[in-house]
Amino acid sequence: MEEKTGFKIGDRVDQMCITCNEERGHIVVSVSKTGRITRVGCPMCASHVNYRAGTTRRASTKLGAPYDRARTYRKGQTLIHPTFGEGEVTAIIEPQKMDVLFADRIRRLIHAHS
Numbered sequence: 478m479e480e481k482t483g484f485k486i487g488d489r490v491d492q493m494c495i496t497c498n499e500e501r502g503h504i505v506v507s508v509s510k511t512g513r514i515t516r517v518g519c520p521m522c523a524s525h526v527n528y529r530a531g532t533t534r535r536a537s538t539k540l541g542a543p544y545d546r547a548r549t550y551r552k553g554q555t556l557i558h559p560t561f562g563e564g565e566v567t568a569i570i571e572p573q574k575m576d577v578l579f580a581d582r583i584r585r586l587i588h589a590h591s
């Protein structure tokens with residue numbers, strides 16, 4: 478029953494991860510009846526995105542949104558801090574504290590703060 482040309486759930490494909498802002502191997506999480514990939518998941522940040530072969534280039538991705546302390550961040554998300562520049566969430570320390578890696582070093586920021 479297996480189709481050699483079709484993709485299966487669990488296969489790996491290279492895809493630009495918008496959340497990580499990096500191209501890396503993604504895991505196929507959903508395929509169509511004809512064996513075409515419809516959705517893939519990033520193993521680093523666990524985000525699921527629609528698969529768009531050939532259109533997932535760096536130029537088409539946007540950078541992280543400006544840092545907003547009221548927002549709830551997840552590991553792997555990127556943000557733009559007004560002082561420190563672009564950063565990536567490396568760890569959630571507490572419900573309202575996270576470590577963010579900036580160009581020079583990791584800084585602890587608050588988030589999910591109302």
Ligand SMILES: [Zn+2]
Binds near residue numbers: 494495498522524
């Ligand atoms: Zn990712």
